[in-house]
Amino acid sequence: METEEEAVPHESKRTGGAALPLLDYTAVCCHGGAKMAVLAYSLGKREINQHFTIKNAKLISLAAVLLLLLFHTALRHYGGGDSCEWLLSKGRYLGENVWQPYGCMMHKYKSNDAITCLSEKRVVFAGDSRIRQLFYSFVKIIKPEMTEDGNKHEDIFFQDQKSSLNVDFLWYPEANNSMKDRVMSWTHEAAAKPDVVILGAATWSIKLHSGSSETLQQYRANLTAIAVHLDKLAEHAEIYWVLQDPVYEDTLSENRKMITNQQLDLYNQAATEVLNSSKYSGRSRVKLLVAVRQAALETIVNSDDGLHLPEGTRNVGAMVLMNSLCNKLLRPIDGSCCQTISPPNLIQKLSACFFLGAVVVFVVLHALGCNRHRWHATPDVESLEEKKPTTAAAPLGPKAPFQALCRMGVIMLYFYLCDRADVFMKEQKFYTHSAFFIPLIYILVLGVFYSENTKEAKLLNREQTDEWKGWMQLVILIYHVSGASAFVPVYMHVRVLVAAYLFQTGYGHFSFFWLKGDFGLYRVCQVLFRLNFLVVVLCIVMDRPYQFYYFVPLVTFWFVLIYATMAIWPQILQKKTNSSGIWYFGILAKLLGMLLIICFFAFSKSLFMSVFSVWPVSKLFELNGSVHEWWFRWQLDRFAVIHGMVFAFLYLVLQKRQVLSEGKGEALFPAKISNLLLFFSVVSFITYSIWASSCKTKTECNEMHPYISVVQILAFILIRNIPGYARSVYSSFFSWFGKISLELFICQYHIWLAADTKGILVLIPGNPSLNILLMSGSIS
Numbered sequence: 001m002e003t004e005e006e007a008v009p010h011e012s013k014r015t016g017g018a019a020l021p022l023l024d025y026t027a028v029c030c031h032g033g034a035k036m037a038v039l040a041y042s043l044g045k046r047e048i049n050q051h052f053t054i055k056n057a058k059l060i061s062l063a064a065v066l067l068l069l070l071f072h073t074a075l076r077h078y079g080g081g082d083s084c085e086w087l088l089s090k091g092r093y094l095g096e097n098v099w100q101p102y103g104c105m106m107h108k109y110k111s112n113d114a115i116t117c118l119s120e121k122r123v124v125f126a127g128d129s130r131i132r133q134l135f136y137s138f139v140k141i142i143k144p145e146m147t148e149d150g151n152k153h154e155d156i157f158f159q160d161q162k163s164s165l166n167v168d169f170l171w172y173p174e175a176n177n178s179m180k181d182r183v184m185s186w187t188h189e190a191a192a193k194p195d196v197v198i199l200g201a202a203t204w205s206i207k208l209h210s211g212s213s214e215t216l217q218q219y220r221a222n223l224t225a226i227a228v229h230l231d232k233l234a235e236h237a238e239i240y241w242v243l244q245d246p247v248y249e250d251t252l253s254e255n256r257k258m259i260t261n262q263q264l265d266l267y268n269q270a271a272t273e274v275l276n277s278s279k280y281s282g283r284s285r286v287k288l289l290v291a292v293r294q295a296a297l298e299t300i301v302n303s304d305d306g307l308h309l310p311e312g313t314r315n316v317g318a319m320v321l322m323n324s325l326c327n328k329l330l331r332p333i334d335g336s337c338c339q340t341i342s343p344p345n346l347i348q349k350l351s352a353c354f355f356l357g358a359v360v361v362f363v364v365l366h367a368l369g370c371n372r373h374r375w376h377a378t379p380d381v382e383s384l385e386e387k388k389p390t391t392a393a394a395p396l397g398p399k400a401p402f403q404a405l406c407r408m409g410v411i412m413l414y415f416y417l418c419d420r421a422d423v424f425m426k427e428q429k430f431y432t433h434s435a436f437f438i439p440l441i442y443i444l445v446l447g448v449f450y451s452e453n454t455k456e457a458k459l460l461n462r463e464q465t466d467e468w469k470g471w472m473q474l475v476i477l478i479y480h481v482s483g484a485s486a487f488v489p490v491y492m493h494v495r496v497l498v499a500a501y502l503f504q505t506g507y508g509h510f511s512f513f514w515l516k517g518d519f520g521l522y523r524v525c526q527v528l529f530r531l532n533f534l535v536v537v538l539c540i541v542m543d544r545p546y547q548f549y550y551f552v553p554l555v556t557f558w559f560v561l562i563y564a565t566m567a568i569w570p571q572i573l574q575k576k577t578n579s580s581g582i583w584y585f586g587i588l589a590k591l592l593g594m595l596l597i598i599c600f601f602a603f604s605k606s607l608f609m610s611v612f613s614v615w616p617v618s619k620l621f622e623l624n625g626s627v628h629e630w631w632f633r634w635q636l637d638r639f640a641v642i643h644g645m646v647f648a649f650l651y652l653v654l655q656k657r658q659v660l661s662e663g664k665g666e667a668l669f670p671a672k673i674s675n676l677l678l679f680f681s682v683v684s685f686i687t688y689s690i691w692a693s694s695c696k697t698k699t700e701c702n703e704m705h706p707y708i709s710v711v712q713i714l715a716f717i718l719i720r721n722i723p724g725y726a727r728s729v730y731s732s733f734f735s736w737f738g739k740i741s742l743e744l745f746i747c748q749y750h751i752w753l754a755a756d757t758k759g760i761l762v763l764i765p766g767n768p769s770l771n772i773l774l775m776s777g778s779i780s
Contacts, residue, residue, distance in 0.1 A: 068763045072423050083422075087324055087337035088240075089290040093298055094430035097312035099319070101291065103425035105759045107335025109322045114142045117326035119163040121195040126182065128173040130245060131200050132156070133308055134292070135169040137318035142167070168194075173204035175222045183229040186237075193236065196325060198289070200242030202267040203259050203307065211258045220270045227274055230286050238325065241275055242289045242317075243268045245296040251306035259307065268293075287324070292317035334428065334758035341422040344543075351540050355409030358402050365399035412541045418761055419750040420542060425762035426754040429483030436482040436490060443474050450733035457664040459651060459721045463730040465504060468720075470738030471731070472497045477748050481760055492692035492701050498551075499640040499709040500716075501741075505555050506562065506644025513566040514587075514652060517573040524563060531556050534746055542750065547623040550633045551745055557634070558641045565594045574652065584653070591645060598638050602706075605631065636702060643710045647717075665724040674722050681722075685715035 083104040090102035099106065109117075125135040129152065136148045139158050142165070150156035156169040172179045179201070186193050202219065209215035230239050244264040252259065275286045292313070299313045300306075309317075327338040344352070417423050447467075454463045476497060484490040509527075513519065535552045538544065547553055566572075570586060577583045601608045612618060612627045621630040654660050660668055667674040688711050695701040721727050737744060754761040 065763070069417070069423065072425070072763075076422065083336060084287075084324060084338040087291065087320060088287055089294075091291050091294055093295070094428075095432070097315070098430055099291075099295055099316040100427055100430070101320070101337055103427070103762065103765060104337035105334050105426050105428045105755055106319060106323050106337055107327060107332040109141055109319065109326065111142055111144060113330060113332070114322060114326070115160060115163045115165060117322075117329050118142070118165050118167075120165065122166045122168070122193075123196040123198075124168045124170060124194040125198045126170040126172045126179065127198075127200040127242070128171075128202075128204055130203070130308060131198065131242060132169055132171075133314045134198065134242065134317050134321075135167070137311070137314045138321060139167050140315075141318055141322055172199075173201055174208075175201045175205070175219055175226060177222070180222065180226045180229065183226055183233060187229055187232045193233075196238045196240075197230075197233065198240045198242060198321065199230075200244070200289075202244045202264065202271075203256075206259050206263050206267070207256060211260070211263045216266055216270065219267060220274060223271060223274045227286065230275075234286060239286045240289045240321065240324075241271060241286050243271060243293050245293050245309055245313075246300050248300045248303050248306040251303065253305065256305075256307060289317070289320070291320050333756050336426045336755060336759070341420065347540055348543055351412075351537075355405065355412065358405035358409060362399055362402035362406050365402065408537065412537065415538070415747075415750045416541060419754055424754075425765060426759045427762050427765075428759050429481075431483040431486040433487075436478060436484045436487075439478045439482075440475065443471070443478075447471060447731040447734045450731055451729050452732045454728055454730050457666070457724065457728045458662045459655075459660065459668065459727065460507070460717065461727075463735055464720070464727070465508075466735040466738030466741075467730045468734075468738065469501065469504065469741040470734035470736065472500060473741045473744045474734070474737055477744065477752060480748060480757065481752055488695045488698060488701065489693040491698060492695055492705070493689070495636070495702075495705055496688075496692075496709045496712050499637045499705075500713050501551075502555070502558060502637050502640035503644035503647070503710070503713050505558055506641035507648040508644075509559060509562045510566070510645040510648040511652065513562070514572075514574050514648070517571065517575075519563070519567040519571065527559055528556065531559070531742070534743060538746065538750070544756070545623055546620050547627075547630055548756070549746055549749065550623075550629065552742075553621060553630070554633055554637075555742075561594065562641065562645065565590050574656065587649065591642065591649070594645075595639075595642055598642065602635050602638050605635075608634075636705060637709070639706050640709065640713075643713070647714070661724075662727075663724070664728045667724050668722045668727070677718055678722050681715040681718040684711050685719065688712040688715070 083101075086102040086104055087106065092100055092102075094100045123138070125131050125138070132150075132152075135156070136146065140146050142160060143158070146158070150169075153171055153173075155171055158167045159165070170182065172182065179199070183197075186197075205215050205219055230241075233239060244267055246261050246264060247256075247259055249257075249260060272288060275288060292309075295313050295316045296309055299310050302310045304310075323335055323337050327335045328340065331339055331342075452463075454461055476494060479485070479490065479494045484494070531552055535546065535549045538549065539546055568590070572583050572587045572590070601611075608631055609627055612621045612630060618627065621627045623629040651660075655662070662668070669677065688708065691708075692701065719726075749757055752761060753759065
């Protein structure tokens with residue numbers, strides 16, 4: 001219990017116990033309430049962090065991934081986990097006319113690929129008018145200008161003479177003796193035997209016989225007789241039976257009113273039972289095409305006559321067929337349906353042996369008792385990081401390098417299982433605003449929640465640059481997973497983030513060489529190893545070219561260029577400028593020379609291509625036999641690094657001359673200048689965003705990007721650093737990710753994304769946010 005004296009506010013005590021005015025008393029209460037809120041926030045955050053540490057998050061995610069690994073493995077082997085079955089039978093719409101098969105990716109075939117796949121083959125569609133629709137959609141993949149001008153109830157033939165490809169439509173509106181005779185003739189006449197047959201019929205039987213039960217029984221009997229010959233034909237050809245699509249009964253004409261969805265379901269049930277029971281061990285089988293029916297359930301309301309499918313839906317059916325036929329032959333990287341995994345090559349096998357050897361040596365050393373003393377990390381509850389002890393660690397024992405290799409081997413195995421083994425599902429990307437902005441808001445809230453005081457309040461201090469890199473990489477990860485590159489305004493803002501990372505590359509390396517003057521070989525090797533080690537290992541294990549991980553070649557190239565610029569005679573350091581200001585002109589001359597070299601290559605694409613196409617340099621920068629991708633990436637942010645170097649030079653000069661106020665809580669400049677710069681920074685930041693949001697095409701905006709991306713970068717730096725209070729705090733959440741920003745950028749290629757970034761990895765189908773959380777926790 002508090003005494004009467006203790007209950008009196010401090011200010012009242014100083015005034016001899018007189019009561020405070022109501023306004024002052026309210027202010028004191030509000031101030032006390034604010035303090036209590038801050039205390040409650042700190043205690044609550046500490047309580048959360050004590051139980052939900054990074055270590056616990058890793059263990060939970062790792063356990064979940066291991067369970068899902070067992071689940072997906074069992075599904076593949078025991079639960080009908082054939083991606084061909086998934087392609088033909090299951091799926092959903094991601095958006096208008098964008099079909100996503102269950103658990104695998106569907107490649108969008110163009111004319112050249114389709115002709116290459118089907119060259120010298122004969123494809124036959126046999127059935128009614130809905131099969132004819134499917135025939136036209138299939139042919140339009142091969143020949144987009146094909147028109148639907150054939151006679152309705154007659155056979156139609158298409159031929160591509162260059163490739164000797166024939167696609168025929170044969171009019172068989174009912175599954176009767178005529179269809180059986182045609183199928184039977186294919187089994188006896190080798191010369192005329194088709195390579196692919198797509199059949200389907202039922203609506204005419206229902207229409208002509210008013211949906212009688214006797215007709216259904218006759219349909220079952222006829223199909224049973226046809227199935228015998230289909231099984232025999234399937235030994236040498238691919239056979240598909242198309243289940244009947246639904247109808248929209250409200251818009252059916254009077255002479256089709258008897259074709260109801262109830263009737264179609266009965267006919268589909270009969271076809272499924274007959275064709276499934278006709279399979280037997282050791283023989284090919286008839287494949288049921290169900291996916292078109294699933295797609296039509298959502299779109300048949302848009303049918304013109306209630307019977308025939310909208311064009312977008314039948315195009316889905318044609319593309320499903322094309323993927324089923326061609327993926328196993330052409331092996332498109334973004335077509336994982338119906339595609340088996342390539343066996344590991346010799347280098348991959350040797351790398352596996354190397355890591356297994358490291359495991360064996362580690363186990364032997366462990367058994368022999370060659371242990372080393374280890375320091376035990378203590379968690380820093382506030383910052384979510386683990387603190388090392390202040391005392392020096394004991395020397396590493398002989399098994400330490402092998403333990404590190406074992407860890408690396410486990411990580412590489414995990415990468416391989418995610419993106420090169422046929423274990424987890426893969427799906428194609430599809431952009432929606434909610435898929436991008438909701439996770440963005442979520443990480444922003446987390447970042448604000450874990451805010452701490454910085455150790456120093458200098459402009460672009462270490463905590464702040466780590467924070468900057470961290471939130472940028474998280475945004476880039478969400479951008480890639482959500483397929484946001486399809487939305488030009490988001491694409492242009494993310495391009496600024498990539499430029500900002502290169503800006504930091506120029507800023508950081510220039511500052512180091514300017515202040516330290518360490519141009520030794522050890523420093524160069526240290527940086528090159530740090531940038532490239534993980535990528536080199538991934539190139540070997542994942543069988544990918546170096547340029548595939550384009551950002552690492554980019555930052556490596558720019559580091560080498562920065563080093564060459566600063567190390568070439570005369571080596572100008574900050575301490576040299578103390579004796580004479582003429583050295584400032586020397587460093588500016590070096591920067592100007594670097595700028596001229598960049599411009600020279602930027603405005604001479606042929607020279608650039610010829611220089612980087614020379615062996616052995618070409619082996620580092622080629623992708624799919626060309627350096628065009630390297631050219632695109634290089635020229636897009638060609639000025640970002642030199643912008644960072646110039647900014648570092650100006651900042652360090654101003655800092656040395658004590659123009660800046662970098663104390664905690666102090667504005668960077670005098671009040672009027674700070675307010676003016678803040679105003680222009682905010683206006684510039686918003687102006688750039690408005691311009692980026694008004695972009696029509698990527699090509700148009702990419703032309704301007706190298707020249708104006710620095711506007712938003714500088715605006716952000718000034719907004720973040722001019723106010724003293726903003727410069728004195730940082731997000732430990734974002735900073736933690738910033739410390740592993742390069743690894744995060746590289747790892748996303750294989751454990752969040754899939755199929756060489758064309759798709760996304762799926763642990764739990766239909767739950768993209770949960771997938772991201774699980775994958776993030778397991779790898780961190």
